[in-house]
Amino acid sequence: MPTVIVDGKEIEIGADERLNCIEAARRAGAEIPHYCWHPGLSVVASCRMCLVETGTRDAATGKISMMPKLVPACQTPAKDGTVIVTESQLVKESRARVEEALLIDHPIDCPICDKAGECLLQDYHFQHGQAERRADLHPFTSRRRDVGPTVTLFVDRCIMCTRCVRFTREVSGTSELMVTSRGAKEEIDIFPGHPLDNKLSGNVVDLCPVGALGDKDFLYQQRVWFMKREANVCGGCSAGCSIHTEHNQDTVYRLKPRENPHVNKWWICDDGRYGWHHIHDASRIVGAGRRASSSTPLESVEWADVITRLRADLKAASRLAVAVSPMLTVEEAWMLCAVARSIDPQALLAVGHVPQAGEDETFPGGFTIRAEKCPNRLGVEGVIALFDPAVRSWNDLVSHVRAGHADAAWITGAYPAAWIDDDTAAAFADLKCLVVQDLFDSPLTALATWKLPAAGFAERAGTWVNVAHRAQAFEQAVRPPAGVWPEGRLYWNMLGRRGLYDPTAVRRQIADSSASFAALAGEIPSTGVDLRIHQLASTTS
Amino acid sequence: MKPTDAAVTWIEEKPLGLAERLYLPLFVQGLTTTARHLVSPKVTVSYPEQRPKVGNPLIYRGVHRLNRDTEGRVKCVACFLCATACPAHCIDIVATDSPWPDREKYPESFAIDELRCIFCGMCEEACPVDAIELTSLLDLTGKSREEMIFDKEKLLSVYDMTKDSEPMKSASLGGTL
Numbered sequence: 197m198p199t200v201i202v203d204g205k206e207i208e209i210g211a212d213e214r215l216n217c218i219e220a221a222r223r224a225g226a227e228i229p230h231y232c233w234h235p236g237l238s239v240v241a242s243c244r245m246c247l248v249e250t251g252t253r254d255a256a257t258g259k260i261s262m263m264p265k266l267v268p269a270c271q272t273p274a275k276d277g278t279v280i281v282t283e284s285q286l287v288k289e290s291r292a293r294v295e296e297a298l299l300i301d302h303p304i305d306c307p308i309c310d311k312a313g314e315c316l317l318q319d320y321h322f323q324h325g326q327a328e329r330r331a332d333l334h335p336f337t338s339r340r341r342d343v344g345p346t347v348t349l350f351v352d353r354c355i356m357c358t359r360c361v362r363f364t365r366e367v368s369g370t371s372e373l374m375v376t377s378r379g380a381k382e383e384i385d386i387f388p389g390h391p392l393d394n395k396l397s398g399n400v401v402d403l404c405p406v407g408a409l410g411d412k413d414f415l416y417q418q419r420v421w422f423m424k425r426e427a428n429v430c431g432g433c434s435a436g437c438s439i440h441t442e443h444n445q446d447t448v449y450r451l452k453p454r455e456n457p458h459v460n461k462w463w464i465c466d467d468g469r470y471g472w473h474h475i476h477d478a479s480r481i482v483g484a485g486r487r488a489s490s491s492t493p494l495e496s497v498e499w500a501d502v503i504t505r506l507r508a509d510l511k512a513a514s515r516l517a518v519a520v521s522p523m524l525t526v527e528e529a530w531m532l533c534a535v536a537r538s539i540d541p542q543a544l545l546a547v548g549h550v551p552q553a554g555e556d557e558t559f560p561g562g563f564t565i566r567a568e569k570c571p572n573r574l575g576v577e578g579v580i581a582l583f584d585p586a587v588r589s590w591n592d593l594v595s596h597v598r599a600g601h602a603d604a605a606w607i608t609g610a611y612p613a614a615w616i617d618d619d620t621a622a623a624f625a626d627l628k629c630l631v632v633q634d635l636f637d638s639p640l641t642a643l644a645t646w647k648l649p650a651a652g653f654a655e656r657a658g659t660w661v662n663v664a665h666r667a668q669a670f671e672q673a674v675r676p677p678a679g680v681w682p683e684g685r686l687y688w689n690m691l692g693r694r695g696l697y698d699p700t701a702v703r704r705q706i707a708d709s710s711a712s713f714a715a716l717a718g719e720i721p722s723t724g725v726d727l728r729i730h731q732l733a734s735t736t737s
Numbered sequence: 738m739k740p741t742d743a744a745v746t747w748i749e750e751k752p753l754g755l756a757e758r759l760y761l762p763l764f765v766q767g768l769t770t771t772a773r774h775l776v777s778p779k780v781t782v783s784y785p786e787q788r789p790k791v792g793n794p795l796i797y798r799g800v801h802r803l804n805r806d807t808e809g810r811v812k813c814v815a816c817f818l819c820a821t822a823c824p825a826h827c828i829d830i831v832a833t834d835s836p837w838p839d840r841e842k843y844p845e846s847f848a849i850d851e852l853r854c855i856f857c858g859m860c861e862e863a864c865p866v867d868a869i870e871l872t873s874l875l876d877l878t879g880k881s882r883e884e885m886i887f888d889k890e891k892l893l894s895v896y897d898m899t900k901d902s903e904p905m906k907s908a909s910l911g912g913t914l
Contacts, residue, residue, distance in 0.1 A: 307816030307865045308842040337841050416832040416842055419817045 198276035201253060201260075202226050203283060209274060218246055220274035226282045229291060229320045231405045232357035233270035236462045236561070237366060241268035243357050245320065247290045248272075249281040266290055288324065295325035301380070302406075303338045303352045311407030313420040317355065341385070343373070344392030346466060347401060347409055349384060354408035356382050360400035367463065367561030368396040384408070395557070395565060398469040399462075402452060413470050414450045423449055426673035427722055429660050431523060431653040432468035433566040434573060436662030438723065439464060441472075441654045441673040448472050448654055448674055456723045458666055465565045474612040475652030475674075480635055482679035485647040490625075494647055499681055503689050506631065506646055507539060513604035513628040516540040519593050520580060521548035522570035523610040523650075524683055525658025526667070526713070527702040529572075529579040531687035536606065537583060538691070544596055545580045546588035547573060548608055549615050566663055570611075575661030578727075582710050598623045608683065609634030610650035616640050633683065651682035658684060658699045659716060661727060667716055668724035669703070785876065794873035794903050798856045801849050801887065802895035804868050804905055810837065811893060812868035815844040819860035819869050827853035828860060847889040851877055872899045 197208040202224035209215055209223065216239070218228045231243035246269040251262035260279050266286065274280070281287065298317065306312045338352035361373045361384065372392040376385045386392055392400070401411040420442075428441040430451070438456035442449055451472055453464040474480075484502045485494035486509075497505065510516055518536040520529045536543040551569040558564045580587050588596070597605055605627055609615065612635065621639035624630050632644040641647050654673040661667045676682055688697040707717035715725045738745065756762045782789050791797050804812040815832035827850040835843035860869050872895060879885045887895075 305841070307818060308814045337839060340841065416815070416834065419821070421821065422817075 198274075200224070200274045200276075201279045203281060215274045217248060217250065217269035217272045217274050217278070217280050220278070221248075221269065221280055221282055226280075228269045228282055229316075229324055230270055231316060231320075231355060232359060234359055234403060234462070237359060237362045237403075239271050240358060240362070241271040243294070243355065244268065245291060245294050246270050247294075248287055249284055251279040251281075253277040253279055291320075291324035292326045295321050296330065298355050299325075299329070299333065300331050301352065302355070303350075304333060304335045305338060305353075309350075309353065309407035310410055310415055310420070311353075311404070315407060316405035342391075343384075343386050343409075344397055346397050346412055346470070347392050348412055348415065350408050350410060351383055353406050354384055355406050356384075357405060358384075359403040359405070360384065360409055363396075363400055363403055364392070364394070367399070367559060367563065368394045369560030370394040373400070395465045395467065396463060396559060396563065398466045399453070399464070402462075411450065418444060418449045425452070426654075426671060427454060428654055428670045428673050429571065429668045430464060430468040430471075431571040431660070432465070432471045432569065434568040434571060434663040435460065435564060435566045436571050436660055436666065436668060436724075437464045437468060438668065439468070443654070443674050446674045448475065454722075458723055458726070459662065459664075459668075460563065463561070463563050465563070467565065471612065472653055474635065475654060477636070479637070480652070480677065480680075481637065481641070481647060481649040482677050483649065484681075487645050487647075490643070499686075502646075502648070502686070507535075507690060509629045509645065510539045510604050510606070510631070514540065515601065515603045516543040516606065517593055517596055517602040517604070518543055518545050518606045519548040519590060519608060520545060520576050521608040521610050521650075522550055522573040522576050523548075524572065524576060524608060525656055525660060525699065526572065526575040526579055526706065526716075527658040527699045528656065528683045528687060529576045530582070530706050531684065531691055531702060532606075532608065533579060533583045535687050535690045544588060544593065544602065545584050546590060546593035546596075547576050547580065549590045549611070551611060551613075551615055568663065571662065572660040574663065574665060575659065575667070578661065578712050579706070581712070582706075594620060594623050597627070603627060604629040604631070606631040607633070607640060608650065609638070609640075610652070610683070611635065612653070614638060648686070649676075649680040651676050651680060651684075655680075656682050656684060657697075659703060659720070662724075665727045666724045667713075667720065667727050669699075669716075669720040789875070791873045791875070797873035797875070798858045798871040800851065800872050800874040800877055800895055801854075801860070801892055802870055802872050802899060803847060803889060803892035804870060804896050805893065805900075810840075811843060811847075811889065812866055813844050813847060813864075814840070814866055814868070815842050815847075816865060818863040818865060822859040822863035824857060824859060825853050825855045827851075844889060847892065849887045849892065850885065851887055852882060852885045867905060870903075870905070872903055874899065 197211060199206050199208055200220045202221045203226055205224050207224045209220060218230055221228050228246045228248060230246040232240055247266040248269045249262060250267050250272055251260050253260045255277055338350040341349045341351050343349045364373045365371045372386050372390050373384055376383050401409045423442040423444045425440040425442045428439050430437040430439045437460035438454040440452045440454050451469050453462055455462050484497045484499060486497050487494050516536055516539060520532055533545050550573050552567050553569050554567050556564055556567050577587050596602060605624055616638050618639045625643050629645045630643055631646040632641050633648040633650050635650050635652060655676040657672040659667050659669045685697045703716050706713045715727050806812045815830055817830055820828040820830055829848045830844050831846040832842055833845040835841060858871055861871050
């Protein structure tokens with residue numbers, strides 16, 4: 197195993213790992229500051245912040261010979277016998293000088309900069325900069341330039357790390373951004389007539405180590421230090437990107453990608469990034485409502501009564517058909533199936549409507565936006581298979597109801613956009629009891645005997661299984677609006693279980709009772725578990 | 738900490754001396770204080786007819802004001818540092834793009850709940866552009882709780898009211914004049 201010596205500490209790295217000195221030092225617990233280097237982008241070594249002293253140790257004699265000059269750690273591969281010194285006087289002085297040079301052209305308008313609080317320039321200046329300025333600097337207002345529909349550029353705040361330029365060339369493959377002029381006059385700009393308008397454009401804002409690129413959707417909405425972040429999973433498509441939901445007082449302000457090497461690496465698409473606004477829509481269904489007959493208006497029902505009256509209504513109607521929405525978590529789907537089967541042991545269980553939009557879209561950097569606009573079709577199919585080996589689709593359910601084989605239907609939705617047309621909804625018109633659980637009113641809710649609210653994205657807890665069979669567990673980030681019980685809470689209570697809804701307890705129960713979900717038994721790492729790999733491992737061992 | 742802790746030192750109460758036991762010297766001492774206040778000048782004022790005297794208005798912590806810049810616009814840049822520093826969470830700011838070319842961000846709304854405020858002056862300390870200041874206005878009354886939530890207009894009007902008697906403390910500081 198190759199050995200790298202970081203600040204006198206020997207660490208071993210994998211024989212076929214290709215690490216640079218920043219990554220190797222990080223393993224030894226030494227953080228080398230850097231602006232331009234990003235693990236997902238090519239190396240340019242232009243910011244000079246990661247300069248360190250390096251050398252090599254002779255394997256035979258053990259003698260260490262150091263390089264006379266500082267070298268960029270991002271560009272220097274860590275090999276067997278590489279010596280890295282990250283905190284010598286020379287390195288510290290070099291960092292302080294880089295910081296000083298960066299600040300000469302910087303507006304220092306931190307009070308009005310959206311990046312303040314999570315800015316690398318601020319952090320590194322605090323850690324590595326000089327206490328006093330030698331230049332006579334006065335704060336000024338940065339020039340602002342519109343570069344696209346989602347992103348705005350504060351020209352003078354830029355430190356020319358070119359991460360954004362490399363991103364558009366290497367990952368999104370659209371190459372809208374470029375560097376104009378030379379030397380001290382260098383600026384980021386767009387090619388004339390080609391605004392930064394691609395489906396990954398929001399990522400350049402995350403990549404920007406300073407406040408030069410601003411997210412128009414988030415600009416001036418909230419200071420970053422007020423927000424709490426919750427590890428979450430994007431529900432926009434079946435890719436299931438790992439994200440952080442950043443929120444304050446039950447209001448979501450923005451979504452940020454969360455690094456997950458198995459799913460989304462460091463990126464998310466703009467559809468997901470800005471696709472959370474519907475959860476704060478004022479037209480959402482809140483409160484449970486029941487209609488005595490199709491001609492009477494909805495009357496609101498207390499949630500405590502919903503548990504018993506809903507069960508009684510469905511029991512009275514006898515033959516039940518249930519659409520388990522692919523927006524539900526594995527735990528919620530399992531409890532819904534259990535509730536349905538406890539009411540009618542022959543209940544038809546089908547996967548709810550699976551929204552599709554266009555084709556899968558893959559970018560040069562390997563990032564894929566899926567056409568299937570729901571996060572958990574595979575999870576729901578897997579759950580239904582535990583109750584009924586024949587997994588029915590939404591169309592099967594509609595024709596089942598059309599043929600008159602059902603007296604009652606329970607349709608779960610939670611779709612962010614309109615999903616059902618009048619013709620399809622008409623199939624459910626003659627049922628004795630129709631339960632609709634959704635975010636927004638639709639032709640179906642107009643016919644509903646029971647109209648129940650659904651939880652929005654970030655308001656539910658549980659596990660989603662993405663298109664690659666990777667199960668990711670997440671917690672509730674924000675509370676739903678008053679009058680909304682998330683599905684999990686309703687089903688938990690309808691099953692007669694005590695206390696608060698506990699997705700972990702349900703997950704353990706599912707994992708213990710089935711081979712296909714056995715991988716969910718233990719603690720689920722933040723990057724998720726692959727359901728298939730764990731099945732193979734458990735069958736061979 | 739337990740009473741048996743080694744860091745605790747126990748001391749005995751002093752026994753009473755002769756003067757304490759006689760009681761009379763202390764009695765005279767107390768009456769002297771009373772008599773002195775009977776003849777000394779009065780410090781109470783008949784508020785509100787008579788205004789109390791504020792020592793130094795520049796360091797007094799009374800009602801807030803929002804300062805204006807040289808062009809009469811609100812000086813605040815909506816950085817939220819006052820709201821961050823506020824221990825009573827009484828400042829609510831809504832920020833947006835400023836309508837002026839030389840300014841980037843400004844407060845669309847700026848409200849202080851004066852009933853929740855504890856007049857600690859931390860907002861004034863935190864402000865990087867000296868936009869929020871505490872004046873020497875001390876009589877803060879209103880007929881309803883809503884009336885005591887001061888919005889941007891009201892805070893600016895406090896500035897207009899007090900700018901002559903209490904000039905801005907550091908007009909030369911910062912680039913946002």
